[in-house]
Amino acid sequence: MRPRIPQSPPSPETQAKMQERAERLSKRQYVRFAFYKVDPSWRRLPEPEQAEHKQELLDVVRSFNRRMLLRPYSLMGTRADAEILLWQIAKSPVPFRELASAVMRTRMGAYLTMAYSYFSQTKRSLYEIRTPDGNEDDEERLIIDPTEAKYLFVYPFIKTREWYQLSQYARQGMMDEHIAIGRKYPAVRLNTTYSFGLDDYEFILAFETDEPSDFLDLVQELRESTVSMYTLQDTPLFTCINMRLDEALDALGGPAIAQEVTPGVxxxxxxxxxxxxxxxxxxxxxxxxxxxxxxxxxxxxxxxxxxxxxxxxxxxxxxxxxxxxxxxxxxxxxxxxxxxxxxxxxxxxxxxxxxxxxxxxxxxxxxxxxxxxx
Missing domain, CATH: 2.102.10.10 (Rieske [2Fe-2S] iron-sulphur domain)
Known part of the structure; x- marks a missing residue:
């Protein structure tokens, strides 16, 4: 047996860089997907009252814009059990609670039901993920910076317990195949967040794209990958349409409050x-x-x-x-x-x-x- 050669400790400069990297990788964002549905009785209210309700809710939500990243989406025509999504991203979960309470205190809040709610964090991936040019992609995944894509596809995800019993080497190999398939669809952008211990699921996945058919083809091809055998749950799936909040509220019914804008203005x-x-x-x-x-x-x-x-x-x-x-x-x-x-x-x-x-x-x-x- 060869004698073990003592390994020299990292230099102070290297140790400082390692510590700095560890600190920045520990900083995470909190993420919430809040899906709302309006009670049908709201649509029977007098139109002036409906308009007042929508404007009040719009003003309340907008008042949180400086404290968190807020993206509204409509699900009218894509789901029967949810009609509006507020995608929320912040440094702390506190604004999520305050926004949820403020929404429910509005007059329209009396007619809103929280159909689904998913709470998660960004986190460094356990797997080696590299960009097409060979650089590590870990740090980029700690920050969610939504695009202006027209569609957002959201679903919770749970893997089987058998997956976690596999070796890291085996899982990395299957993830390499999974990642390679995703690279074939550059127009689809994935935002992965983690819910272990925070919510009922393990991951919340949010895909942004301008073309739903690209997402459909991606998901169908991923079904054929080896790693898909270890999927326990990946539903419900929400197809969300990116639009201004006043437009999303108008899609619910009642008189329009959204100001018409001329393209190019x-x-x-x-x-x-x-x-x-x-x-x-x-x-x-x-x-x-x-x-x-x-x-x-x-x-x-x-x-x-x-x-x-x-x-x-x-x-x-x-x-x-x-x-x-x-x-x-x-x-x-x-x-x-x-x-x-x-x-x-x-x-x-x-x-x-x-x-x-x-x-x-x-x-x-x-x-x-x-x-x-x-």
């Missing part, structure tokens, strides 16, 4: 951030604006705002290092650097810019704005 949208004295030089904050997380930075008294997700792997730029001389921020994940004034990628692994946003101070309060084109 633009509108400025502003969101309050915080009082100016709560964001000192060298500090940053994040808010949600039009479905995107925005990082707001105070650099020696000048305010800047840009999409908080690095264009490389969605790293949180608000947690990065700001260089006031260069007026740049470096992503804490893979050290891509962006110009805070323009959003341009200026160094590191990044080659795509991030969006920037207008910043104004009104009566001592910071606001961030963007232009929305319909």
């Amino acid at each position: 633009s509108e400025d949208v502003w969101m309050e951030v915080c009082p100016l004295d709560e964001l000192g030089p060298g500090e940053s904050k994040t808010i949600f604006l039009e479905g995107k997380m925005v990082g707001v930075f105070n650099v020696e008294g000048t305010l800047y705002a840009l999409n908080n997700r690095c264009s490389h792997a969605r790293g949180p730029l608000s947690e990065g290092v700001v260089d006031p001389v260069e007026c740049s921020v470096t992503c804490p994940w893979h050290y891509g650097k962006f110009d805070l004034r323009t959003g341009q990628a200026i160094d590191g692994v990044v080659n795509k810019p991030v969006d920037t946003y207008a910043v104004e101070v009104r009566n001592g309060v910071i606001y961030v704005g963007t232009t929305v084109t319909y």
Whole structure:
């Protein structure tokens, strides 16, 4: 037997990098899929009352937009037991409870039933998942950044206990086949979240795409993969249509409250951030604006705002290092650097810019704005 050669401990620099990576991989998002159904008696109310109910509910939900990422979807015409989905993503589960309570306190809340509710977290995958260029994909999966895809397909998922008795090597091999099939459908984007111990299921899967037939073909092909033999449950499945909340509410019935928009028309949208004295030089904050997380930075008294997700792997730029001389921020994940004034990628692994946003101070309060084109 060969003598065991002692392994040298990692250098202090390597240990620091390992610790830094472990810390950023431990940060997770909380995710909730809340499906609502309206009682048929609501549709028999006088139309003016219906309009008031919808407008009140719309205002209440919109009031949470700066605290979490909120995406509304309609299920009218695709399911009989659910009619609206509010896809919610936040740093803490607290806003979920507060939103649910606020919705039920509205007049329309008396006619709403929570048809389904799924609660989960993002988490690093147990399996080695690489992007087509060979890079690790773990960190990207910690952050959910929804696209503008027209359709969202959501379902809970449970594997058999036999799956967990297999070796990691055996499971990785089957997952490699599973992942390879998914790569054949690049127009379908998967968001995997984990519910172990949090809810009745193990995973909640949410697929975004503009073409339902792509998702149908993907699911059918996945049925033929080896790993599908270890599926215990993957229903119910929800087909959700992406639309503004006022449009989703109008789809329920009653008089329309959604304002008609002409395609190509633009509108400025502003969101309050915080009082100016709560964001000192060298500090940053994040808010949600039009479905995107925005990082707001105070650099020696000048305010800047840009999409908080690095264009490389969605790293949180608000947690990065700001260089006031260069007026740049470096992503804490893979050290891509962006110009805070323009959003341009200026160094590191990044080659795509991030969006920037207008910043104004009104009566001592910071606001961030963007232009929305319909």
